[in-house]
Amino acid sequence: MAFFGLRKFPTPVARPLWPFVAASCITYYLVSKLQDIGVRSEAFRNDPRNPYAAQIAKEAHH
Template identity: 35%
Template sequence: MPNLLGRKWPAPIGRVMAPFYVSGLVVLYGVNAFSNTLAATDEFKNDPRNPAIKNQNANGH
């Protein structure tokens, strides 16, 4: 039975792409931290669309 994925190429894709994967995770972490910081500012603290407010109301605070 032939391989369904095609020919297997002997190229080190994971090792070559590792810096891009790591930098993508760093960027996602930074965007998440920045959005959490903005959600806690006075401008958005009382906004009903703020997910932090929804979590506090669900916990009974």
């Protein structure tokens, strides 16, 4: 019996999906790093709308 084209267990589902998982992890990491760089940039460091302004100011005093 074939269910969605999968025949018997163990079904190699993860093998064809590894590029998408790897790309997702890399994209998530790079976007988080870019966000951190943007939040800590000189233009937005002292912006009152920045939710990390207090944390950045506290780190700057050390």
